Structure formats: C-alpha cells, structure tokens
Amino acid sequence: MGNGSQAGPVTRRERLKQEREERILEAAAAVFADKGFHQATIRDIAELADVADGTIYNYFDNKFDLLVGIMARIAELERLPAELVQALQGDVRDFFVKAFDERLGRIEQGQEMLQAVLPEVFVNPHLREQFYQQYVLRISTLLEQYLQAQVELGHVRPVNVPLTVRMVQSIFVGSLVLRILGDEPLQSGWQDVPEVLATLVYDGLNPGGGG
Amino acid sequence: MGNGSQAGPVTRRERLKQEREERILEAAAAVFADKGFHQATIRDIAELADVADGTIYNYFDNKFDLLVGIMARIAELERLPAELVQALQGDVRDFFVKAFDERLGRIEQGQEMLQAVLPEVFVNPHLREQFYQQYVLRISTLLEQYLQAQVELGHVRPVNVPLTVRMVQSIFVGSLVLRILGDEPLQSGWQDVPEVLATLVYDGLNPGGGG
Amino acid sequence: MGNGSQAGPVTRRERLKQEREERILEAAAAVFADKGFHQATIRDIAELADVADGTIYNYFDNKFDLLVGIMARIAELERLPAELVQALQGDVRDFFVKAFDERLGRIEQGQEMLQAVLPEVFVNPHLREQFYQQYVLRISTLLEQYLQAQVELGHVRPVNVPLTVRMVQSIFVGSLVLRILGDEPLQSGWQDVPEVLATLVYDGLNPGGGG
Amino acid sequence: MGNGSQAGPVTRRERLKQEREERILEAAAAVFADKGFHQATIRDIAELADVADGTIYNYFDNKFDLLVGIMARIAELERLPAELVQALQGDVRDFFVKAFDERLGRIEQGQEMLQAVLPEVFVNPHLREQFYQQYVLRISTLLEQYLQAQVELGHVRPVNVPLTVRMVQSIFVGSLVLRILGDEPLQSGWQDVPEVLATLVYDGLNPGGGG
DNA sequence: TATGAATGAGGGTTCATTCAT
DNA sequence: TATGAATGAACCCTCATTCAT
Numbered sequence: 001m002g003n004g005s006q007a008g009p010v011t012r013r014e015r016l017k018q019e020r021e022e023r024i025l026e027a028a029a030a031v032f033a034d035k036g037f038h039q040a041t042i043r044d045i046a047e048l049a050d051v052a053d054g055t056i057y058n059y060f061d062n063k064f065d066l067l068v069g070i071m072a073r074i075a076e077l078e079r080l081p082a083e084l085v086q087a088l089q090g091d092v093r094d095f096f097v098k099a100f101d102e103r104l105g106r107i108e109q110g111q112e113m114l115q116a117v118l119p120e121v122f123v124n125p126h127l128r129e130q131f132y133q134q135y136v137l138r139i140s141t142l143l144e145q146y147l148q149a150q151v152e153l154g155h156v157r158p159v160n161v162p163l164t165v166r167m168v169q170s171i172f173v174g175s176l177v178l179r180i181l182g183d184e185p186l187q188s189g190w191q192d193v194p195e196v197l198a199t200l201v202y203d204g205l206n207p208g209g210g211g
Numbered sequence: 212m213g214n215g216s217q218a219g220p221v222t223r224r225e226r227l228k229q230e231r232e233e234r235i236l237e238a239a240a241a242v243f244a245d246k247g248f249h250q251a252t253i254r255d256i257a258e259l260a261d262v263a264d265g266t267i268y269n270y271f272d273n274k275f276d277l278l279v280g281i282m283a284r285i286a287e288l289e290r291l292p293a294e295l296v297q298a299l300q301g302d303v304r305d306f307f308v309k310a311f312d313e314r315l316g317r318i319e320q321g322q323e324m325l326q327a328v329l330p331e332v333f334v335n336p337h338l339r340e341q342f343y344q345q346y347v348l349r350i351s352t353l354l355e356q357y358l359q360a361q362v363e364l365g366h367v368r369p370v371n372v373p374l375t376v377r378m379v380q381s382i383f384v385g386s387l388v389l390r391i392l393g394d395e396p397l398q399s400g401w402q403d404v405p406e407v408l409a410t411l412v413y414d415g416l417n418p419g420g421g422g
Numbered sequence: 423m424g425n426g427s428q429a430g431p432v433t434r435r436e437r438l439k440q441e442r443e444e445r446i447l448e449a450a451a452a453v454f455a456d457k458g459f460h461q462a463t464i465r466d467i468a469e470l471a472d473v474a475d476g477t478i479y480n481y482f483d484n485k486f487d488l489l490v491g492i493m494a495r496i497a498e499l500e501r502l503p504a505e506l507v508q509a510l511q512g513d514v515r516d517f518f519v520k521a522f523d524e525r526l527g528r529i530e531q532g533q534e535m536l537q538a539v540l541p542e543v544f545v546n547p548h549l550r551e552q553f554y555q556q557y558v559l560r561i562s563t564l565l566e567q568y569l570q571a572q573v574e575l576g577h578v579r580p581v582n583v584p585l586t587v588r589m590v591q592s593i594f595v596g597s598l599v600l601r602i603l604g605d606e607p608l609q610s611g612w613q614d615v616p617e618v619l620a621t622l623v624y625d626g627l628n629p630g631g632g633g
Numbered sequence: 634m635g636n637g638s639q640a641g642p643v644t645r646r647e648r649l650k651q652e653r654e655e656r657i658l659e660a661a662a663a664v665f666a667d668k669g670f671h672q673a674t675i676r677d678i679a680e681l682a683d684v685a686d687g688t689i690y691n692y693f694d695n696k697f698d699l700l701v702g703i704m705a706r707i708a709e710l711e712r713l714p715a716e717l718v719q720a721l722q723g724d725v726r727d728f729f730v731k732a733f734d735e736r737l738g739r740i741e742q743g744q745e746m747l748q749a750v751l752p753e754v755f756v757n758p759h760l761r762e763q764f765y766q767q768y769v770l771r772i773s774t775l776l777e778q779y780l781q782a783q784v785e786l787g788h789v790r791p792v793n794v795p796l797t798v799r800m801v802q803s804i805f806v807g808s809l810v811l812r813i814l815g816d817e818p819l820q821s822g823w824q825d826v827p828e829v830l831a832t833l834v835y836d837g838l839n840p841g842g843g844g
Numbered sequence: 845t846a847t848g849a850a851t852g853a854g855g856g857t858t859c860a861t862t863c864a865t
Numbered sequence: 866t867a868t869g870a871a872t873g874a875a876c877c878c879t880c881a882t883t884c885a886t
Contacts, residue, residue, distance in 0.1 A: 036334030173388045181339055202415050253859075550814055618797055628836055
C-alpha cells in the first residue's frame with residue numbers, strides 16, 4: 001500500500017545509498033534556499049549532509065543536477081492531487097475552497113524546495129520549461145476542463161476559460177512569491193486565505209452579486 | 212547612481228557621464244535578464260555597453276551595485292501611478308479594469324529589468340526587502356485604503372481587506388511569472404486580461420451574481 | 423609482481439591469481455596505450471579487466487606500479503635474443519639482416535606495451551633509467567663487442583664503435599617512433615625494412631662501394 | 634632583415650605583451666620538460682614566468698594550448714633549413730655531413746621544447762598529426778626528392794628511396810631519444826656524430842666499399 | 845579475497861576587481 | 866577619466882586510494 005511504482009531498496013546497502021541520496025538532496029535544497037544556487041558551494045552541501053565533497057558526485061553528475069533532482073522531488077510530491085480530484089465533484093464554491101486549501105498546503109510544505117529552485121527557473125530555459133510543464137501546465141489543463149464543464153452546466157458565469165484559469169493560477173504563484181518576500185499579513189493570515197480567495201473569485205467583490 | 216533629485220546635467224561632460232551610466236545600466240539589465248546575474252560577466256556588460264571593463268567601476272562600486280541601480284530605475288518608473296490614482300475616483304469595476312490595465316502595461320514595459328532583478332530578489336535579503344517595499348507594500352497600502360473605503364461605502368462586499376488586497380496583488384505578480392515562464396495563452400491574450408480579471412474579481416464566477 | 427623465477431603456480435587458487443594479475447596488466451597496457459597513462463583511470467582499467475577498482479590494489483601498490491609491471495613484462499619478452507645471439511656467428515651483412523629482422527619483429531609484437539610505457543619514460547627518471555638499462559644499454563654492450571671484434575677481424579671498416587652502435591640503435595628506436603607517428607611508407611613497407619637497412623648500413627649509399 | 638613576415642610590436646604595451654607571452658611559453662617548456670605535462674601545474678609555470686596564474690589565461694586558452702604554442706615555436710625554428718637547402722647542391726657525402734650537422738645542431742638547440750612536447754605527442758592524436766606533418770613529413774619529401782635525383786645521377790646506389798629516407802630520419806629521431814634517455818657515449822661524442830653518421834650511411838660498414 | 849562506495853586532496857579555470865598607463 | 870591587462874581568491878570536479886562489508 002502506497003509503495004507506488006518503484007521497488008524500494010531491499011539490501012541494507014541499497015537502503016543506505018537511498019538514504020544518503022535523500023540526505024544530500026535535502027541538504028542541497030536547504031543550502032540553495034538559504035544562499036541561492038550560485039552562492040552555495042558543494043562544500044556547504046557536503047557539510048550539511050555530513051558527507052565528503054566527492055560523495056555528492058557519486059549520486060549527482062554535477063551541481064546543476066542537484067537542482068534537477070530537487071525539481072524531480074517536487075514533481076513527486078505533486079503526483080497525486082487526490083483531494084483536488086475529489087473536489088472536482090462537488091459544489092463549485094466548495095471546490096474553490098478545497099482546491100485553494102490543497103494547493104496552499106502543498107506550497108507551505110514544499111516551500112524550501114521551491115525556494116531553492118525558483119530563482120534558477122527564471123534563469124535556466126531547461127529548468128523553466130520543466131517547471132512550467134510539471135508545475136503549471138498540468139494544472140491548467142485540469143482546471144480548464146473543469147471550468148469549461150461548469151460553464152456549460154450553467155454553474156459558472158460564461159468567461160474566457162483559458163485566461164480565467166491563468167488568473168486563478170496566478171493567484172497561487174503570486175501568493176507563493178509574496179510569502180517568500182516575507183509579506184506579513186499573508187504570513188499570519190495564511191489559514192484564512194482559501195475562504196477569502198473563494199469569496200473573491202466565486203462571489204466577486206460586487207456587493208450586488210449573490211452570496 | 213540615481214542622482215537623487217531631478218536636477219539634470221548641465222555641462223556637456225556631465226551629460227556624457229549620465230548617458231554612459233544609463234548605457235551601462237541598460238546593458239546590465241539586458242545581460243542579467245538574458246543570462247541571469249551570476250552567469251553574466253562584467254565583460255559581457257562592458258561589451259554590450261561598448262565601454263571597457265574598468266569603466267563600469269567608475270560608475271558602480273561592484274557588480275551587485277548594478278542590480279541595485281536597476282532596482283532604482285524600476286522604482287523611478289513606478290514613481291507616478293498617475294492614471295491609477297485618477298482611477299481611484301470612479302466606479303469600482305471601472306477602477307479594476309483601469310488598474311489592471313495600468314499595471315499590466317507597466318509590467319510589459321519593464322519586463323526586462325524585472326527579469327534581471329527578480330531571481331536575485333529571491334536570494335538576496337537586502338534586495339528582497341527593497342523590492343517588497345517599493346514594489347509591493349506601497350501598492351498594498353494604497354489598495355487597502357481604497358478597498359476599505361469602498362467597503363464602508365457599500366460599493367464592495369464586506370471582505371477581509373488586507374488578505375483580499377494580497378490576492379489581487381498576487382494576480383499581478385503571478386501573471387508576470389507565468390509570462391516569464393512562457394505561458395502561451397497568457398502571452399497571446401494579454402490585452403484581454405484586464406477585462407477578464409475585472410470580471411473575475413468584481414463579478415465573480417457565480418452566475419447568480421449581478422453583472 | 424613478476425614473481426621472480428619461473429616457478430609456475432601450483433594450486434588452482436594461485437593459478438587464478440596469476441591469471442587475474444595478467445588480465446589486469448594487459449588491460450592496463452591497452453588503456454595506457456590508448457589514452458596515455460594520465461588520461462587512463464583505474465576505473466577504465468578495472469572495467470576492461472572485468473574486476474572491481476579495489477581489486478587492482480590487491481595486485482599492484484598503485485597506478486604507477488602498473489607501469490612498472492608492464493616494463494617488467496617487456497623485459498621478459500626481451501629476455502632471450504636467442505636468434506640474435508645465434509646470428510652473431512655468421513657473415514656480417516647477414517647478421518644485420520637477421521638482427522634487424524629480429525628487432526623489428528619484436529617491436530611489432532610488443533608495440534602496445536611500448537606505447538603504453540614510452541611517454542612516461544620521457545617523464546619519469548626512474549622509468550627512464552630502467553628502460554635505458556634494459557632496452558638500450560644491454561644491446562649496446564652486445565653490439566659493441568660484436569662490432570669491435572669484426573673491426574679487428576677486418577670484416578668491418580674501422581669506425582668509432584660506440585657511436586656507430588648508437589646510430590644503429592637509433593634506427594630501431596627511431597623506426598618505432600615513426601611507426602607510432604603513423605608514417606605510411608614505413609607501415610606498408612615494414613617487411614622490407616631489414617633488407618633496406620642492411621643495404622644502408624653495410625653497403626652504404628656510395629655506388630662505388632662493394633655490394 | 635630577418636624580421637620575416639610578422640610585423641613586430643610597435644607600441645611599448647605591445648612589446649611588453651609579446652615579451653610576457655614568450656616568458657610564459659619558455660616557462661611552460663621548462664616545466665613540461667622537467668616534470669612532464671601532467672605533473673606540471675599552472676602554478677608552477679606561473680611562478681617560473683613570474684606572473685599570476687590567471688595571467689596565463691590571457692595568453693593561452695588552457696593548459697593544453699601551451700603545448701600547442703610550444704609546437705608552433707618549434708615549427709618557427711624549423712622554418713628555414715637554409716644551410717640544409719644549400720647543402721643540397723654539393724657532393725653527396727658532404728651533403729650528409731652538413732645535413733646531419735644542421736639537424737643535430739637544431740635538435741640540441743630545441744631539446745627542451747622537444748622534450749616538453751614529445752611525451753604528449755605519443756598520447757594526443759592531434760599533436761601527433763601536427764608533429765608528424767611539420768617535423769617529419771616535410772623533411773621526408775625533401776630528402777626523397779634529393780635521394781631520387783642522386784640515384785638517377787648515379788651518385789647513389791639504387792635503393793628503395795622512401796624506406797631509405799625513413800631510416801635516415803629514424804636516425805635523427807632515435808638519436809634525440811637516446812640523448813633524452815641520457816646515453817653517455819652519445820652525449821660526450823655528439824660533435825663527432827655527423828662524421829660517424831656519414832661514414833655509416835654513405836660509405837657503409839663493408840670494408841670492401843670505396844671510401 | 846573481491847567489491848565498490850566514500851574519501852578529500854589537488855588543480856584547472858573563471859572572473860570580479862584593481863591599477864598602471 | 867577610460868582603458869584593458871594583471872591579479873589571485875574561489876570553486877567545481879576528478880580520481881587514486883582506502884576500507885567496511
């Protein structure tokens with residue numbers, strides 16, 4: 001149950017290797033998030049992971065490959081938006097609350113890894129593409145389908161679906177950025193965000209709207 | 212750097228200096244946006260600006276100072292949200308259309324400089340703080356005041372004002388990020404975004420709402 | 423290494439060990455000849471010999487020791503210039519043909535090992551001395567004795583014996599180098615070389631000479 | 634007179650640069666000849682040349698490029714076998730004496746550079762090709778023409794011209810190698826070599842030959 | 845004894861910064 | 866003030882060697 005696809009390590013040696021790789025990746029994420037990819041040195045990471053410099057290269061081809069590894073880990077975490085998929089069933093406003101809740105929770109959880117990767121995403125075309133595909137586009141497609149269906153059912157006002165979806169996603173991405181920037185109200189009010197968001201995008205600010 | 216107040220250069224020599232400083236800053240922004248701060252070399256910038264390496268150090272203390280200079284330039288562009296201030300008067304939905312329009316235009320215009328600065332903003336606390344203050348917080352304050360007033364006037368549904376404002380700002384920031392990530396629908400539909408946005412946040416998706 | 427005298431291995435285990443040592447040495451020679459001593463890695467050699475990296479260190483103290491081992495193998499091949507010794511008896515011109523034939527054949531045979539060792543011979547004083555002793559000087563002595571005797575017998579023109587011998591040896595060494603350099607005429611005409619050489623050094627180019 | 638093709642440096646700065654490049658190249662040749670290319674460190678060379686490590690990279694792309702630079706310098710020295718060409722006129726035996734004299738002198742002069750380059754020539758295909766072309770093949774062609782003509786004139790015994798030329802060249806190359814190996818008789822008798830060589834290859838060892 | 849992962853010293857190279865001209 | 870060569874600290878990465886299993 002939950003073992004998913006990869007066969008886990010069986011021998012003691014294999015388990016040790018896997019643990020070590022994880023330790024290295026976590027150390028890398030921590031150091032990158034703290035100092036940035038370029039300021040971080042392999043030695044920093046090695047020390048935090050408590051291995052020798054050279055050991056890192058038994059697991060990763062080069063420094064950049066650590067970044068790619070972190071991206072892959074993020075992708076793994078993203079694998080199952082199970083709750084989100086479930087939420088696709090219910091009431092629309094409810095969906096938004098749940099969806100926002102799920103996403104924001106995920107953001108909170110993986111923030112360090114995201115913070116490690118994000119600056120380089122803006123700089124490296126390969127990373128950018130990968131990030132976009134796995135972090136943005138997959139969700140876009142899902143949301144577009146959902147929203148289109150709801151429009152056709154008359155549960156949602158007729159809107160420009162693709163752009164509206166982008167706006168919704170922008171809120172997620174933007175929130176993450178504002179959090180990283182250290183915005184205080186967002187920090188302290190994080191748990192209220194889903195409700196506020198749902199109100200904003202479902203009910204609208206117009207006081208004449210239903211709600 | 213920044214030369215403080217508006218007193219323009221008077222002598223020919225001063226004008227030349229200022230022009231050169233601008234050329235360097237523009238070159239820096241272009242190179243940083245293209246390759247990222249750390250991949251960019253002083254030589255790259257010097258070549259694009261058509262000066263010698265050493266000359267740059269007559270205008271800027273060090274490489275990082277170029278980034279600060281670019282930030283300052285962005286701040287200058289941000290100085291006058293004149294149209295936005297004007298829009299503060301009119302009808303609420305109208306305000307959103309105009310506000311979004313103004314911001315998105317600004318984003319479009321200064322995208323290269325933003326792209327030059329943004330990755331390092333995530334990495335450097337000093338830059339982060341400065342960016343947050345001048346790029347986010349000032350607008351937050353303005354919007355909070357506006358929204359609070361509109362709520363009190365009954366023109367806007369009672370909401371959690373600070374968080375709602377953050378969500379609105381998130382949309383701006385997030386849109387910028389999605390653009391940089393190369394999202395196609397956003398790219399090609401950019402001119403429709405203000406209207407879509409206003410619909411989303413003012414009217415809401417709820418089809419029962421007024422609109 | 424080298425195992426000193428000729429006592430072959432007796433137990434199965436010993437035979438396996440010896441086979442393995444040979445496999446490693448051959449792999450080393452191949453890799454060194456191909457990539458050069460410094461470009462070659464222990465891993466390269468281990469892979470070619472189909473053993474683990476660490477195993478090599480059960481047979482050789484360090485990387486350089488592999489080179490020494492190869493030198494020793496060359497020395498073994500050089501052990502018996504039997505035919506050459508025999509040739510010392512006969513007619514002088516005949517001797518040269520046979521001697522050249524024997525040497526050139528040997529060169530051809532051990533070229534890979536020579537190519538593995540030669541570059542480092544120029545670089546490492548220890549190797550240089552060993553190579554000189556076993557590969558050059560022993561032959562010098564032999565040839566000097568032979569030539570001196572023949573001069574005294576009047577079978578050879580009175581010449582500066584030591585220098586003449588060096589010139590003759592230079593031809594061997596030089597031919598090897600030209601071969602390694604890939605000289606085409608030498609490559610394709612290799613089997614004619616002994617006769618050509620004998621003509622050159624015995625008969626001379628002077629058409630007035632006997633021959 | 635003698636300035637050859639390249640316009641020399643004119644400004645003081647240019648002269649200094651050129652001098653520095655030469656100093657670096659000479660230092661590189663000395664260090665490579667002493668320790669071998671791979672044992673030599675950039676720091677070694679920089680120290681001997683009395684420059685900073687980084688300075689070397691203002692003149693040469695990388696460490697290997699220093700080797701190529703040394704090869705080019707050797708080629709320059711090889712540019713004018715003026716005396717040799719002159720010797721092409723006279724008497725055959727005389728030609729050999731002069732030719733050997735000229736070549737051996739050249740070898741003596743450039744021995745350090747040769748010793749720096751030679752080991753890598755055996756290892757690096759690119760270097761090997763270049764070395765062969767400029768150091769061997771050009772001379773081969775010249776000598777083949779000369780020898781062919783002399784054969785046709787009846788001044789030289791009919792021989793396999795290409796192979797005979799290779800043997801003659803082997804003597805040069807081989808002598809160089811033996812010298813590097815530290816052969817004592819060759820070292821101390823170096824000035825007698827041309828005469829000994831001419832005797833060997835022109836008169837032959839056969840005492841019945843003319844001479 | 846064989847294995848192969850861990851080690852860490854070492855070195856080539858880059859590039860921000862300096863400074864003599 | 867502009868120039869651009871010189872500087873040298875810093876860092877990624879390799880790989881011979883070790884050693885626990």
